Amino acid sequence: MLELDCRDFPCPRPIIELAKALPSVAVGDLLAVVARDPAARYDVPAWCRMRGQEYVGEDLADDNLPRYTVRRLT
Amino acid sequence: MYLDAASSQRLHPAARDTLLAALERGYGDPRRLHGPGRDARLLLDNARAVVADCLGAHPDEIGFTASGTDAVHRGLLGLAAATGRTGIVHGAIEHSSVLHATEWRPSPAHASVPVDRNGRVDLDTLAAASRREGVAVAALQAANQEVGTLQPVDEVDLPATVPLLVDAAAAVGHVVLPQRWDALTASAHKWGGPAGVGILAVRRGTRWTNPFPGEDGLDNAGGFPNVPAALAAAAALQAVLAEREEVAARQFQMVERIREAAVGLPDTEVVGDPVHRLPHLVTFSCLYVGGDEIVSDLAQRGYGVASGSACTASTLEPSHVLAAMGALTHGNVRVSLESGTTEDQVDRFCAALAESVTAIRARAGL
Numbered sequence: 001m002l003e004l005d006c007r008d009f010p011c012p013r014p015i016i017e018l019a020k021a022l023p024s025v026a027v028g029d030l031l032a033v034v035a036r037d038p039a040a041r042y043d044v045p046a047w048c049r050m051r052g053q054e055y056v057g058e059d060l061a062d063d064n065l066p067r068y069t070v071r072r073l074t
Numbered sequence: 075m076y077l078d079a080a081s082s083q084r085l086h087p088a089a090r091d092t093l094l095a096a097l098e099r100g101y102g103d104p105r106r107l108h109g110p111g112r113d114a115r116l117l118l119d120n121a122r123a124v125v126a127d128c129l130g131a132h133p134d135e136i137g138f139t140a141s142g143t144d145a146v147h148r149g150l151l152g153l154a155a156a157t158g159r160t161g162i163v164h165g166a167i168e169h170s171s172v173l174h175a176t177e178w179r180p181s182p183a184h185a186s187v188p189v190d191r192n193g194r195v196d197l198d199t200l201a202a203a204s205r206r207e208g209v210a211v212a213a214l215q216a217a218n219q220e221v222g223t224l225q226p227v228d229e230v231d232l233p234a235t236v237p238l239l240v241d242a243a244a245a246v247g248h249v250v251l252p253q254r255w256d257a258l259t260a261s262a263h264k265w266g267g268p269a270g271v272g273i274l275a276v277r278r279g280t281r282w283t284n285p286f287p288g289e290d291g292l293d294n295a296g297g298f299p300n301v302p303a304a305l306a307a308a309a310a311l312q313a314v315l316a317e318r319e320e321v322a323a324r325q326f327q328m329v330e331r332i333r334e335a336a337v338g339l340p341d342t343e344v345v346g347d348p349v350h351r352l353p354h355l356v357t358f359s360c361l362y363v364g365g366d367e368i369v370s371d372l373a374q375r376g377y378g379v380a381s382g383s384a385c386t387a388s389t390l391e392p393s394h395v396l397a398a399m400g401a402l403t404h405g406n407v408r409v410s411l412e413s414g415t416t417e418d419q420v421d422r423f424c425a426a427l428a429e430s431v432t433a434i435r436a437r438a439g440l
């Protein structure tokens with residue numbers, strides 16, 4: 001799974017990186033973003049809804065920072 | 075072009091005239107029995123009577139506070155204190171003053187009631203949450219300050235022992251107010267009165283005690299009253315309500331144009347109820363755009379707007395309102411019209427908005 005390190009990026013950079021990385025993932029595959037930015041918790045699901053992708057959920061990266069996973073649908 | 079009337083309105087001409095006159099006459103202590111004291115008492119009573127009439131209340135139900143926030147704190151905590159219980163039940167998108175008052179007096183009976191995608195509170199959940207043991211008071215706003223959604227306040231079903239506080243700060247002067255309230259709060263600078271005047275109205279027969287140090291009763295809530303400002307606030311309210319329907323109808327249509335323009339932008343969602351909403355306010359969020367970036371860019375183009383995004387000024391947390399509604403929290407813009415905003419201005423703003431969003435996305439490489 002491709003994991004984007006957006007730990008130190010302010011809002012909305014994690015979402016911008018997510019959008020830029022999406023084409024590099026095959027349809028059906030997973031893509032994750034690790035971000036300290038508190039807005040990412042709301043904005044990754046909102047991005048999925050607006051862009052027609054699937055929000056898989058939130059877990060923790062190795063360093064215990066939030067990791068948000070997305071499945072490419074289109 | 076000022077498009078942030080929902081944060082604070084410029085002083086209404088009626089308020090300015092009244093304020094200047096009242097500054098001359100209203101300097102005395104309204105509790106004293108000498109001439110200047112009686113003058114100040116007369117002006118204060120006049121302000122109270124006008125505000126009461128405008129809000130559908132009796133004069134003795136009206137108190138002046140230091141701000142809308144102060145009114146909410148005193149109202150909510152004072153209603154709770156009078157019941158002897160501690161639980162506060164509130165909508166998830168209430169103003170931060172409600173959330174702060176709730177956090178300030180922790181209770182296992184507190185509950186935040188979720189809202190739907192349009193920001194409308196779930197009435198059944200609110201009713202169920204209010205029936206739990208230990209609940210003292212419920213709070214539901216008349217309209218939301220960020221997204222404009224009106225709450226179905228008159229349909230709220232609460233136990234007789236749980237009073238309802240309605241925060242009407244965003245609604246007063248713009249829409250017909252709910253009838254169903256035990257306490258109601260508002261803020262004068264939101265309708266064109268001076269800053270530093272909040273309203274706390276408590277219905278006769280509703281038990282309320284001052285939750286803070288000092289005398290009980292609404293007459294002296296917060297110490298020496300600002301008599302000239304209270305009277306100016308009353309004058310502004312009266313003037314605003316006299317033209318409310320006509321202004322609101324015009325603003326509703328202009329906001330409709332902005333909503334259409336925003337929907338027409340790529341990857342942009344308009345947030346809030348499209349119909350049951352404040353007439354003068356609209357909020358939308360644009361993907362890949364920083365709230366601070368777009369506010370600054372629009373300011374450079376001459377447009378003053380607000381944003382609920384995390385990256386703007388006061389906070390690193392995104393708006394709890396947008397978060398609770400499941401809306402996109404970044405790239406957020408709140409536009410709120412003045413009574414004098416014209417269609418031509420709205421059209422120019424819509425054109426500038428499209429340019430601004432395109433320019434910011436181009437800089438981000440999108």
